[in-house]
Amino acid sequence: TAMVFVWSYLTRGDAGYTLVQVAVNNLIMLFAFAPIVVLLLGVSDINVPWDTVLLSVVLYIVIPLVAGWLTRTALIRRRGIEWFDGVFMRRIAPVTPAGLIVTLVLLFAFQGEVILNNPLHILLIAVPLTIQTVFVFWLAYRTMQALKIRHAIAAPGAMIGASNFFELAVAAAIALFGLQSPAALATVVGVLVEVPLMLALVWYANRTRQRFPAVSGNAPGTDASGVGLT
Template structure:
């Protein structure tokens, strides 16, 4: 049975189990699809009036999520392996990359990769939408409070509980504190990159997603360093405040400034249609490539340790894994209680639960060195984040009916064109 046949068989089971299409009609559509393989089964069902547009969109959405669940973790795993192999075969190259620093502070390879991860995201953000935070005060305050106050506190507590209490005898006290430092650094700021993808898959509102992303980029510049300095101190890791602040500016501030200027200039010269239709699709690829290259750079140095220390990696991953689901569940439930619409609640909850692991890794490399224990803790996040976030997206899609007073029916929430509308019921 090939991939297409497996997909049709799976779709048949789902549609019959949910009583969406009668088995007789479904079998007839399958026969037609076999005769004309250029047309998908759901297109035939839609054409015959056996499913409506909402059900068609749902099938396409779940198919895309299933494809990403199979491919994204595999792609990340492949590039992690490539990084390990590079580190093993070319140790001198790795040492050369480690030595490429500005004033012994900023890692040039990491800085370049992070710039090209952040820059395409900044290009998509309309910072003029920040003025809407007062119009959407309920949503913005809830998401920001959970993302910037609750999440760092929860991540700190979970890291302390597992590393200092549950597994206290497994590590020396100093090593536990260093692993805590890495976990803290990735748990402070919400993600500003892949949340656009997760929001799209969850049928979230693009306008709200970009509004929250714009706000979080600005908040990273303002409060990431103070929060990091405070929590690291509580973990018995004392780092000068200015060291963290310089790192944040180098890795985020430069991307923000250049992205904002580029967006403004190109929109004025080329127009919105060219900018969104031609320029942005090309730039999005840079972000993906930069992420994969970052994985190679990081795991060329840390990959061998991860292979040699599976128990340590599992212990580090435990608080991070729990934090994802605790924060998402809290944000999602609070959004429901506040009667915020699903298409706004889903991306806001996903953003609140996400981690800016790129910034966490970069900051850890800057403060402790690429071969340090804090960096080892930070690189655990990209290993587990993709399958976790895809799982959270599935939870959103399966529970979205609860935002219609608990009535289980199809919700017409498609990704929007980025225009903001009112929030509430």
């Protein structure tokens, strides 16, 4: 989900809308992730104890969420909202992508040989992910175009719908199945497929901006809410 802010920025999306969408998405994941995982694994006849899945939710969603809220509250009280947004957030911005990169490097260290020796398996993982991402983006984007929703909402909205929570997927796959498991491999392929694919969708969204209702009064370099993008 952290990358959604990047996609929104690249399409000059509404920053406030993007923030709300990501927050809602994370809250849904907090309550829906465990039931969805158990349901899908049950369909595949893979039995995973509920306590294991719930532990993954606590470790990778609840604890970071609570820690983030406590940190934000404490720092704003001490230093103020302007320092928090202008200084602290800028300093920690690289932490999320850096952590994801380190995780992927470790996964490649254990899965590199499997990837090289099984190109067909990689293709079988990549194809449905590509179809899913493109279809969901197209459906959301075209629906909002038909409803005459402005581009600053439509583009990030479609991006959020099409993107996957691969940070959580990687963590949960490792916790449930192990670092060398096929599930962990699938999450690695997912990241490799999604990043260039989302960049292509960003390019498409920017090329089709003129098909959406024009919003007067926006200065160059700002989103539809007037928030600066540089």
